[in-house]
Amino acid sequence: MSGDQAELSPAELAERIDSFWFRFREGETELIRKPVREQVEEINEVLDACLDGLALEMSANDGDDPIDMIATAHGAKERFPLLMDFVKRAPPLAHYRLSAFRTRTDEPDFPMRMGNFELATSDILIGHFADEGQVGIEVMFDRELPSDMQDHARNMAFIMLDHVLGEYDFAIKVGAVDFVGGFSGEVVHSTPLHQFGTVLDSFWTGDLGHTGLFPSGEDNWTTLTIAFEGDGEGNHAIVSVNDGANAVAARPDLGHAVELRLPAHDHATLDAARDLQDQIATRLEVQHAGILSHTILRNGERMANYYVGDLPAALELIQGSVRNAFLAEVGLNSEFDPSWARYFEFAG
Structure with a gap:
């Protein structure tokens, strides 16, 4: 996100989104x-003037059905909230069917050409x-590459990964990506890229x-004592990790x-903090609106970390609970x- 756009308030960003969609509808x-090519160029010129880092892509349609239009942030995770709000605030469209994020290709195998x-x-x-x-993934080419095409081949592999896995899964579920001449001992299994989507899904949910x-x-909890540099008082923390939260880790709605x-x-005060934070967790979890992932006790404070989907609603719930408990010294x-x-700084 550009420096100018990063300084905008949520209300100002919403105003820019609404301005774009008003012009689009007109x-x-x-x-x-x-x-279609002219449509894409024209709407993206307008979108770029309103919002930095987002784009709209279209697929050609010869029939009378609405044209599929995909909003993308080009895999930039920091822009995903803006992208999701952009799609959420879109008005009903007469000729287009809008969705967020590039989806997986359904081609069993496909080529890409550069020159x-x-x-x-x-x-x-x-x-x-x-x-x-x-x-984590290691990428290995199963054929000889011209010496002057090594960097191009790596760039092409990234683009193809995006097509095979989909924009959201590639950005969120995949960690380290290393190009190798031979797989390391860490690798569980290797597969051709066009088959990796189902392998990723199985590994994600199973392993x-x-x-x-x-x-x-x-709930099952694991307690850790984390030491920090120095030997003075306050240089350690007691971390309690909710093992059960791993099941919903990285859900798109959390x-x-x-x-x-x-x-x-x-x-x-410790008992009061624990009781209040647990009460908030119960209210979130009963509605499947969020989950308490871990707590940290350090320097006379107890920190509770929740993962939620609807941020404004969760903040309202937490702030209301804090007010009802008549607490003043609160960090949120x-x-x-x-x-x-x-979560994964401590879990696993």
């Missing part, structure tokens, strides 16, 4: 009469392994345990991390963390 009848050089997905082998909650299902019954810090400098912040980096 010109929709005239726009649909033009060739006189062609590379197929079957020419690329993918090795995968667990990478701190995500899927990593990200089933997408909210845990039921009693992408916002919310941190609530409460005073916990003696037994009474949030960030978009769709890969659950805060």
Whole structure:
């Protein structure tokens, strides 16, 4: 996101989104009469003037059905909230069917050409392994490459990964990506790129345990003592990790991390902090609106980290609970963390 756009408030961003869609609706009848290529160029010129980093892509349609139009952030995770809000705020369209994120291709194998050089997905082998909650991959070419096409081939492989896995899954579920001449001992299994989508899904839900299902019954927690540099008082923390939260880690509807810090400098305040934070967790989890992923006790504070989908609603719930408890010394912040980096700093 550009520096100018990053400084805009949510209300100002919403105004820019609404401005774009107003202009789009005004010109929709005239726009649909033009060739698809001209439509794409025209609407993206207007979009770029309103919002930085987003684009609209179209697929040709010879019939009377609406044209499929995909909003993309080109894989930039920091722009995903803007992209999702952009699609959410779109009005009903007469001639277009809008969706967010580039989806997976349904082609079993496909080539890509750059000049006189062609590379197929079957020419690329993918090795995968667990990478701190995500899927790490190693990329190896299963054919000789011209020396002057090495960098081009790597760029083409990234583009093809985006097509095979889809924009969201590639950005959120895949961690480290390394190009190798031979697979390392970390690799669990290797497969041609065009078959990797189903392998990723199986590894994600099976081996990593990200089933997408909210845990039921009693929660299982792991407690860790984390030491920091120095030997003085306060240079350690007690971290409690909700093992059951791993099942819903990185769900698309739980992408916002919310941190609530409460005073916990003696037994009474610690008990009060724990009770309130657990009450908030129960209210979120009963509605499947969020989950308490982990807590940290350090320097007279207890921090609770929740992952939620509807950020404004979650903040309202938390702030209301804090007010009802008549607490003043409270810290509350949030960030978009769709890969659950805060959680996997301690989990697993």
